[in-house]
Amino acid sequence: MEKISIIGAGSWGTALAILLSDKGYEVSLYARRKEQIDEMKNNRTNKNYLGDIKIPNDIIITDEIKEAVESADVAVMAVSSQQVRNVAESIKNYVKKEAVIVNVAKGLEKGTNLRISQVVNSVLSDNPFVVLSGPSHAEEVAMKMPTTVVAASNDISKAEYIQDIFSNEYFRVYTNPDVLGVELGGALKNIIAFGVGIIDGLGYGDNTKAAIMTRGITEITRLGASLGGQISTFAGLSGIGDLIVTCTSSHSRNRRAGILIGKGYSLEETLKEIHMVVEGITATEVAYNLAKEKNVDMPITKEIYRVLYENKDVKESVKSLMGRTKKHETEDIFNIDIKQ
């Protein structure tokens, strides 16, 4: 049986550790904070993240990174996107070269505008890489509710290896060779979920939310395709699938953060209230930069950027979106010239 190391004991890392341990793998879960380690070891819970869900006794809980990764066949990065580089650096001298690195973070690196596969590859260039993404709130996976995700890798045999390791009766894993498309879908849907939250916070209704979701996947696809992603990937689990779950779920931190912004909270107050990672905030900045660089139109992302970073009033942003020049619906994703 493979040995699996999970780095990051937040909601997702813990839920995946439970899933893999239930399948009989030897799992080690690495956390940094002493009081969290003590709670997980003594009570076998991780209350702040997963409430009363029990952590199986077989899971090795450790704050020693060497112990966590040195014999691992698979190392799962379950921290926020901005922490992945730190984690990669911290395991570089211990992890086996053939160990498969699985990233589950859904974001982009601030400052470099890199995708997570690029960040990991810049530090752990010898290790095979797989991204695991899709509509999968940790709270529901921990309750063993049927969930589907996708494993993507440039080496499809590694994606299939991870598919075999993670699949069980309530967690169904598909594969996809389009790493870039899967990564961008997962990162950019957080911006749209944040936008849907704003709409909720403002008190607008279902029509408005459907508008943001539909036009949101359009602009995600437009940027993703311009960077080399497959259009079909954005119609899949890591694209529209994850967009639906994040935009409609009460579990979503991105959507909940948007609700607070829509109600008039400052960004600082919002982050304090959520106290977990809100990837969409950084993703907005990176996507805004990438769209500018590629000359791709992303009106919703642009308005969210203005709200977050230029103090634009949210109602003014809605007005700006509604008042844009008139357009045909399909021409902008598929480059169809409607007048032909």
Ligand SMILES: NC(=O)C1=CN([C@@H]2O[C@H](COP(=O)(O)OP(=O)(O)OC[C@H]3O[C@@H](n4cnc5c(N)ncnc54)[C@H](O)[C@@H]3O)[C@@H](O)[C@H]2O)C=CC1
């Ligand atoms: N929560 C969910 O339902 C899902 C989350 N994700 C993604 O997974 C990533 C992690 O999310 P969550 O677990 O929800 O976040 P979280 O906020 O619940 O937990 C992140 C954990 O990482 C720890 N951490 C931060 N830096 C670290 C480091 N350098 N070394 C070790 N631990 C470190 C933090 O202390 C915290 O316990 C995010 O990118 C998120 O978008 C993906 C799918 C589902």
Ligand SMILES: O=C(CO)COP(=O)(O)O
């Ligand atoms: O990606 C997720 C579910 O698929 C989790 O979304 P949030 O980070 O918004 O909670």
